[in-house]
Amino acid sequence: xxxxxxxxxxxxxxxxxxxxxxxxxxxxxxxxxxxxxxxxxxxxxxxxxxxxxxxxxxxxxxxxxxxxxxxxxxxxxxxxxxxxxxxxxxxxxxxxxxxxxxxxxxxxxxxxxxxxxxxxxxxxxxxxxxxxxxxxxxxxxxxxxxxxxxxxxxxxxxxxxxxxxxxxxxxxxxxxxxxxxxxxxxxxxxxxxxxxxxxxxxxxxxxxxxxxxxxxxxxxxxxxxxx
Numbered sequence: 001x002x003x004x005x006x007x008x009x010x011x012x013x014x015x016x017x018x019x020x021x022x023x024x025x026x027x028x029x030x031x032x033x034x035x036x037x038x039x040x041x042x043x044x045x046x047x048x049x050x051x052x053x054x055x056x057x058x059x060x061x062x063x064x065x066x067x068x069x070x071x072x073x074x075x076x077x078x079x080x081x082x083x084x085x086x087x088x089x090x091x092x093x094x095x096x097x098x099x100x101x102x103x104x105x106x107x108x109x110x111x112x113x114x115x116x117x118x119x120x121x122x123x124x125x126x127x128x129x130x131x132x133x134x135x136x137x138x139x140x141x142x143x144x145x146x147x148x149x150x151x152x153x154x155x156x157x158x159x160x161x162x163x164x165x166x167x168x169x170x171x172x173x174x175x176x177x178x179x180x181x182x183x184x185x186x187x188x189x190x191x192x193x194x195x196x197x198x199x200x201x202x203x204x205x206x207x208x209x210x211x212x213x214x215x216x217x218x219x220x221x222x223x224x225x226x227x
């Protein structure tokens with residue numbers, strides 16, 4: 001069983017703030033691509049749909065990067081948020097499950113410029129083992145047999161994994177990952193995973209997200225009828 005780890009310094013940030021930091025980073029990167037060098041808290045807050053007070057509070061956890069009456073230096077703030085999130089360096093990740101969803105994620109060009117590199121793809125289906133997959137800008141990886149997953153993780157110091165297997169396989173894959181030393185897992189499998197203390201799991205349930213949208217649509221429709 002994997003041992004739990006001691007949280008780092010940034011573990012003291014409120015969870016809600018951590019959730020918003022990638023959104024701020026994405027917006028700032030877009031502003032920089034448009035040539036912006038400085039940005040006010042109001043403009044950045046409006047771009048990400050939060051209040052300027054909330055934005056300033058979130059950024060205060062990162063230290064003093066703003067100047068009253070001037071705003072924030074876009075490049076400096078990008079560096080500060082990237083360092084806090086740990087994406088000022090590149091993280092190798094593995095994807096387990098090479099169906100349609102796994103392949104779509106593997107070919108997503110946004111990973112490379114957001115601090116992530118697809119180190120390997122794994123699957124259990126013998127008919128696709130060894131298949132070459134072009135993931136980005138001509139880079140090719142070959143689908144590996146899942147039986148080599150634990151060895152690959154240990155030999156390549158992989159710390160983050162993505163599960164895109166069917167629900168029936170997800171827990172078994174998760175156990176392999178954890179026993180191999182993975183502490184950070186993103187899963188798209190529609191099932192809750194059991195993990196030991198110290199292992200972080202982010203579950204992305206697409207059907208649940210759509211159900212939340214249908215709730216809001218139904219609420220809007222009922223409001224119109226009531227009027």
